[in-house]
Amino acid sequence: MNKKKLTSLAMTPLVVAGIAVALPIAGATAASAKPSQCQVGKPDENTGLAICHAGTGQVRVKVTCEDGVTGSSHFAYGPWVGVDKTSKVACGAAQRYFVSLVDYQLR
Structure with missing residues (x-):
């Protein structure tokens, strides 16, 4: 060889x-692959939403809720949804809690 x-x-x-x-x-x-062209919104003081318009995978809204009585905060998460679907969540009792920040997570 x-x-x-x-x-x-x-x-x-x-x-x-x-x-x-x-x-x-x-x-x-x-x-x-992840969703893209995502937007967040706050249709009222107690609710947050997220939607993505392109890509594949799923998105869910993540909101920071503040207690108007005690000042404490917690997170609330909407359901995982596909592209062009809206993930929406409320903080709890509208007369007590309000959304201080709206964000989203991808998977």
């Missing part, structure tokens, strides 16, 4: 291994 052919045969497992590693990475990238 000549030296060129030995080098070629020695590289074959590396090339095959490289392809085997590259395929799962490419698959994970395609599967982990």
Whole structure:
């Protein structure tokens, strides 16, 4: 056997291994696409909403609720929804709680 052919045969497992590693990475990238062109809103003092208009995956609204009596705060989360669907949540009793911040999460 000549030296060129030995080098070629020695590289074959590396090339095959490289392809085997590259395929799962490419698959994970395609599967982990996120929604985009997202917007948040506050239709009233007690409610927050989020919607995304492009991409794939899901979005949910995350609001920071403040207690008008004690001043304490907590988070409230809307349901996970797909693109072009609205995730909406209220803080609780409208006469007591109000939304101080509207944000969203993606998956």
